[in-house]
Amino acid sequence: MADVPDELIRLERSAQEERAALAGLTGDEYEAQWRRWRAASEAARAAVTRRAETTGADEHELEQAVQKAVRQGQEDPAVE
Secondary structure, three states: OOOOOHHHHHHHHHHHHHHHOOOOOOHHHHHHHHHHHHHHHHHHHHHHHHHHHHHOOOHHHHHHHHHHHHHHHOOOOOOO
């Protein structure tokens, strides 16, 4: 699947950035950031599911294509 919608890439990138922001946090700050990451991750996953249902694409393949597109567009924000 070569054509990945920009919206899916944006949502996945946002989820990865929220995950990366967990690094070094503890206590209440960690919990608050974890909730932000979880919400972003759920939004990205739901968008992939909706797109797969709408287009008839294989959901797993679509999710992999989105993740690959994000990796190709930037380095993993969790790795420094």
